Amino acid sequence: MTTLVAMTADFFSRYLAQAIGGYAAQNVESGRSAPEEAMAQSELEHRRLLPQGQSTPDHYFFEIRDDDRDSNDRSRNITVGTLWVAVIDKGGVRSAYIYNIEIDPAYRRQGHAKRAFVALESFVETLGLSTIGLHVFAFNRGAQALYESLGYVVTGLNMQKKIRSSDHPQY
Ligand SMILES: CC(C)(COP(=O)(O)OP(=O)(O)OC[C@H]1O[C@@H](n2cnc3c(N)ncnc32)[C@H](O)[C@@H]1OP(=O)(O)O)[C@@H](O)C(=O)NCCC(=O)NCCS
Incomplete structure (x- = not known):
């Protein structure tokens, strides 16, 4: 069975360092960040x-455990x-928002993320969301396939086009 267990403080500090690097x-x-700026950003x-680290209100940090x-x-x-979820407020509407989910490479494609999301739904319900x-x-694409399989739908799309840059632009 896959379960969600609140992170300890030690686990959280290791997790945060990895989350910052991964993001x-x-x-x-x-293409959102230049390589030399990415870590600082x-x-x-x-x-x-x-602002209050692990104790920041409305943020929840879980280890995803396999207790089979x-x-x-x-x-x-x-x-x-690991899973990081928060309660966000947009225009007075409160909902849960997943900031990060990651399954260790050795345990991927064994259904852990899928089961973690099912457990998350119960947790989110207890928050009244x-x-x-x-x-x-x-x-x-892998994460998109996971979310689609769970019934998540696209609510917006960011688009961009790479254009040729020039030292001497002419308009
Ligand atoms: C995305 C991620 C969380 C999926 O975790 P997982 O435990 O391997 O996913 P599951 O085993 O629960 O997959 C369930 C279904 O999702 C889809 N899926 C998951 N990973 C996939 C992949 N890499 N390619 C295609 N489909 C995938 C499949 O439909 C899969 O079912 P199947 O294995 O029976 O085909 C994991 O690959 C990961 O940690 N990636 C790096 C971090 C990341 O990208 N996080 C998401 C940020 S938005």
């Missing part, structure tokens, strides 16, 4: 989102990934 890398890959954004039994019938209870939102980069 910077994704921003470079998507990601750190700034995380500081803005989490191994071949010797012993409980494995291992951490297979009825919607979960998230952002996914266009290059991340």
Whole structure:
């Protein structure tokens, strides 16, 4: 079974360092950030989102645990990934928003993310919320396939076109 367990403070500090690095890398890959700016931007954004770190109100940090039994019938209870979800308020409408989900590469395609999302729905209901939102980069086809399989629908699209730059533009 896949379960969500609140992160300890130690786990959280390791997690945050990884989340900042991971977000910077994704921003470079998507073309949102220049490589030399990406880390500083990601750190700034995380500081803005989490002024009180793990204790920032309305932010929840979970380890995703697999507590299935191994071949010797012993409980494995291992951490297979992480999940960060928050309650956001847009125009007076409160909903859950997933900032980050990651399954460790060794445990991917075993249904952990899918089951974590099912567990998340129960958690979100206990907060009195009825919607979960998230952002996914266009290059991340695997995550998009996961969300579609869970019934998530696209509510907007960012678009861009790369045009040739010139040192001497003529208009
Ligand atoms: C995206 C991610 C969370 C999926 O985790 P996972 O535990 O491997 O996903 P699941 O095993 O629950 O997948 C469920 C279904 O989603 C789809 N899916 C998941 N990963 C996929 C991939 N890489 N390619 C295509 N489809 C994929 C499949 O339909 C899959 O069912 P199947 O394995 O029976 O075909 C994981 O790949 C990951 O951590 N990626 C790096 C971080 C990331 O991109 N996070 C999302 C940010 S928006």
